[in-house]
Amino acid sequence: MGTFVKFYIDGKECIARHGTQLVKAACENNIYIPTLCNYPGIPPKGACRICAVIVNDKAVTACTTKVSESIVVHNNTPELEKFRKSVVEMLLSEGNHFCPSCEKSGTCELQALAYRYRVTVSGFPYMFPFREIEAWHPKLMKDHNRCIQCKRCIRGIKNDQRKSIFAFGKRGTHVEINIDHDASEGISDELAQRSMDICPVGAILRKRKGFDVPIGRRKYDNKPIGSDL
Numbered sequence: 001m002g003t004f005v006k007f008y009i010d011g012k013e014c015i016a017r018h019g020t021q022l023v024k025a026a027c028e029n030n031i032y033i034p035t036l037c038n039y040p041g042i043p044p045k046g047a048c049r050i051c052a053v054i055v056n057d058k059a060v061t062a063c064t065t066k067v068s069e070s071i072v073v074h075n076n077t078p079e080l081e082k083f084r085k086s087v088v089e090m091l092l093s094e095g096n097h098f099c100p101s102c103e104k105s106g107t108c109e110l111q112a113l114a115y116r117y118r119v120t121v122s123g124f125p126y127m128f129p130f131r132e133i134e135a136w137h138p139k140l141m142k143d144h145n146r147c148i149q150c151k152r153c154i155r156g157i158k159n160d161q162r163k164s165i166f167a168f169g170k171r172g173t174h175v176e177i178n179i180d181h182d183a184s185e186g187i188s189d190e191l192a193q194r195s196m197d198i199c200p201v202g203a204i205l206r207k208r209k210g211f212d213v214p215i216g217r218r219k220y221d222n223k224p225i226g227s228d229l
């Protein structure tokens with residue numbers, strides 16, 4: 001157990017245990033730092049960069065930074081908010097995201113962040129990549145069109161033998177995250193559901209289960225992302 005330290009976010013005095021992940025420490029002090037590839041309980045990766053903050057005049061990712069005594073953090077600045085909006089726009093233009101037909105609509109973190117940053121259209125050229133849907137698994141479907149390659153599934157979903165049921169496939173710009181044939185064999189309904197839940201977008205879906213929460217009662221319908229610390 002670390003000792004408590006005092007630090008500052010946008011001038012506000014904050015307290016957390018020494019060594020706490022900055023994203024978590026901010027949350028404990030009622031300050032929202034947006035995240036996408038980060039997920040509570042699994043090791044941070046620093047992959048998406050949306051949690052970029054300035055710590056002691058240096059740009060860092062808040063999910064991979066730990067708090068220490070007297071650090072000075074800038075989080076809510078026009079430059080950082082502009083950068084974060086660009087990250088959302090880049091992700092939207094890199095894949096194929098058709099929110100109205102997606103089962104994760106209303107609970108999708110990328111969609112919720114797009115609303116937060118008032119993205120109406122991406123400032124980057126849309127790439128419209130050709131990507132397939134993986135539907136061979138009896139319980140899961142993997143839609144590569146929507147995958148933002150955050151790797152939350154690889155890091156967080158393991159079978160009873162502690163092997164990840166998702167794995168990298170292909171290479172270079174064609175790299176994709178697949179369902180591993182052997183590791184995913186015979187997975188429980190609970191693990192299938194957890195796989196769907198850990199994905200921030202609609203890239204992992206549980207079969208024979210969809211659209212079961214009506215519009216108006218979905219996670220972000222009444223509580224925009226970042227408002228429910």
Ligand code: SF4
Binds near residue numbers: 148152199
């Ligand atoms: S399938 Fe979902 S959780 Fe896995 S890398 Fe893609 S977006 Fe992330």
Ligand code: FES
Binds near residue numbers: 035048050061064
């Ligand atoms: S949430 Fe920190 S880099 Fe993705």
